[in-house]
């Protein structure tokens with residue numbers, strides 16, 4: 001940790017209670033190590049003498065890398081609140097995102113409503129439509145024998161699911177994709193702040209229109225269900241429904257895109273693991289859990305409500321704590337041989353979907369999407385791999401991802417006998 005300590009960066013203020021050896025200049029949106037490889041970046045830090053460190057940027061914050069410390073913080077919703085995200089470029093939403101930015105006991109009634117809408121049974125009902133959409137996205141890739149996985153597949157795929165979930169015409173997917181790109185990836189464009197703000201407003205106005213319509217004409221869909229739900233002994237307001245729908249937009253698109261990209265980047269560069277899935281597709285669900293474990297990608301924050309010691313460091317009231325799930329899920333204390341990707345591993349545990357009261361409410365939907373995609377890819381192809389001389393481009397962020405993944409794809413030969 002010596003090469004990046006604050007002693008070389010006199011511009012930063014460091015509070016007195018933070019020992020000098022725990023200071024490391026770190027910005028999870030721009031850290032060069034995360035740009036080089038977000039998957040293994042934290043491993044060395046977690047295994048060092050200082051697995052928890054203080055970054056003086058953005059006014060200063062703690063970074064937790066160990067499973068136990070992350071679990072302690074995320075399970076303690078009283079001690080560590082999910083206040084409005086304080087990092088730059090986070091949310092363009094003027095109010096609190098529901099439910100993620102609400103704390104217990106306010107939080108749970110909204111989560112209960114969402115959990116019903118995204119239950120395993122509800123999600124299973126979407127499976128046939130999602131399978132059709134996946135096949136449609138896959139076809140041009142099979143025809144071309146290649147793709148840029150992020151643009152051609154991982155990004156559009158969850159937007160079609162969003163349409164299915166909200167009962168919207170599938171043609172809307174292209175519009176959502178554009179808004180999502182501007183909102184979440186706006187930083188890659190010139191005037192990013194304006195672009196993000198405009199995209200946020202377009203999504204807001206679109207959702208407001210939908211909510212107003214469903215209040216007048218309820219149908220059997222997610223928004224109608226939200227508008228008719230009770231929270232805290234009264235009907236949910238249109239604004240609360242909007243805050244929930246907006247959070248689903250933020251939480252449900254980019255995350256699945258990243259999960260798909262990390263899974264496929266690993267598979268495209270590991271022929272033995274690919275072969276295993278071609279030979280035994282029943283391993284797909286387990287393979288996904290193992291890849292989620294080794295490739296978790298969310299980092300979020302909490303604010304300490306009192307002075308408290310976590311993992312040997314003193315965190316003062318009001319200080320921000322960043323949890324790095326990419327590290328916590330790969331902690332050796334969770335599984336043996338944590339670096340090894342083993343699709344036959346039993347009882348896989350990980351933090352990819354978080355832990356505690358804010359644990360992901362969309363995990364059933366996410367898992368189903370990943371399973372459908374993987375099954376369809378392995379059924380439709382003979383093989384696929386990273387294109388020759390291609391470089392995988394990573395995008396560090398609170399939800400880090402891959403924005404360039406060129407693949408060469410060999411379609412499965414059509415069995416003439418089968419169609420005769």
Ligand code: HEM
Nearest residue numbers: 099100251252255256259298300353354358360361362366
């Ligand atoms: C592989 C894909 C996904 C991953 C890795 C993921 C990960 C996470 C994580 C780590 C959290 C906890 C955040 C925190 O505690 O600060 C979370 C919360 C949440 N996720 Fe997901 N998510 C995924 C997909 C989805 C999908 C598809 C949806 C819905 C369509 C969704 C909706 C939510 C919501 C609403 C919350 C807030 C829950 C609460 O505050 O109680 N997520 N997700």
